[in-house]
Amino acid sequence: MAIDLVTRREWGAREPRGSYGRLTSTKGVKVHYTGGQVSPDIVNDHAKCVAMVRSIQNFHMDGNGWMDIGYSMVACPHRKVFEGRGPGHLPAANGAGLNSAHYAVLGLVGNAGLVQPTDGILNAILDAVDYLRAKGGAGKEIKGHRDGYSTDCPGTALYAWVKEGAPRPGGGETPGEPHEPTPPAFPGRVLKYPPVLEGEDVLTWQRKMRSRGWTLDADGLYGPRSRDVSRAFQKEKGLPVTGAVDRATWDATWKSPVT
Known part of the structure; x- marks a missing residue:
């Protein structure tokens, strides 16, 4: 709803x-x-x-x-x-x-x-x-x-x-993992550092990573901290550890279970 x-x-x-x-x-x-x-x-x-x-x-x-x-x-x-x-x-x-x-x-x-x-x-x-x-x-x-x-x-x-974890009445999605039936489409460019990359696509990715529990600022700037978080996430999910958010890493950000 x-x-x-x-x-x-x-x-x-x-x-x-x-x-x-x-x-x-x-x-x-x-x-x-x-x-x-x-x-x-x-x-x-x-x-x-x-x-x-x-x-x-x-x-x-x-x-x-x-x-x-x-x-x-x-x-x-x-x-x-x-x-x-x-x-x-x-x-x-x-x-x-x-x-x-x-x-x-x-x-x-x-x-x-x-x-x-x-x-x-x-x-x-x-x-x-x-x-x-x-x-x-x-x-x-x-x-x-x-x-x-x-x-x-x-x-x-x-x-x-x-x-109790703020459960939805009657079951359904948990607040720790909001239901997102249609993840945002891959923005068409790889998010990487250096140099510092800026944009709404960076901000969207940072906000989602924060909601998954990663510690980083959602400032729309893809710098050293975003690269390091990306590397750790890729290692956790068995993806190539590049520190760059390509299509596979972007999709995993929304589709992979929170661990």
């Missing part, structure tokens, strides 16, 4: 009070809950979800003094994903000094009322994760807000799901 995205314009977001910090990649995503009461009525009325997201933005801007809503994306019970700050933008919800390492995804559950995440919310969180991987260079980690920060967030039920 493709992401059911509710854009900022569609949910009536206020304009931010400044420019976001930029992100080209992260270790992954941290999952959040509201920390307050969420009415169970939102399960039956999507308009209440829209109103809640607006109220969260108002609180962050007027109560916390932030420039905008702090979350990257917000997931609701109707398996819809609200655009918050969005991919490529620094969130403000993970804690001081922690926002550059992970995007922030809020599930509309609280510590009272609706405390048990519905399948729709869990699927929407994972849809948001897939979207942030594809559009924002998010890595494979899915953690709770409390991982590395002193807080109860994302609550007992949601955190238990995170600790």
Whole structure:
């Protein structure tokens, strides 16, 4: 299922009070809950979800003094994903000094009322994760807000799901290996170093390698680190160890199992 995205314009977001910090990649995503009461009525009325997201933005801007809503994306019970700050933008919800390492995804559950995440919310969180991987260079980690920060967030039920590995309700693909039925076509040129090669094809390959667990910057520049990662990957998969991403290495990047 493709992401059911509710854009900022569609949910009536206020304009931010400044420019976001930029992100080209992260270790992954941290999952959040509201920390307050969420009415169970939102399960039956999507308009209440829209109103809640607006109220969260108002609180962050007027109560916390932030420039905008702090979350990257917000997931609701109707398996819809609200655009918050969005991919490529620094969130403000993970804690001081922690926002550059992970995007922030809020599930509309609280510590009272609706405390048990519905399948729709869990699927929407994972849809948001897939979207942030594809559009924002998010890595494979899915953690709770409390991982590395002193807080109860994302609550007992949601955190238990995170600790289980954030499985899709009813089975299906795991978040560690997002389902990609149609890998991007080989770009037509071999990615190699030296010299440093730059382009969207480099960025696409780097982002996918990060999502597989390799440590490298997704900066669109194929330099020494990209070459070294390519060599290690080729050795792991039994490919010729050249350090250059040819068609066989490109295809293996998407089709070979993560080991």
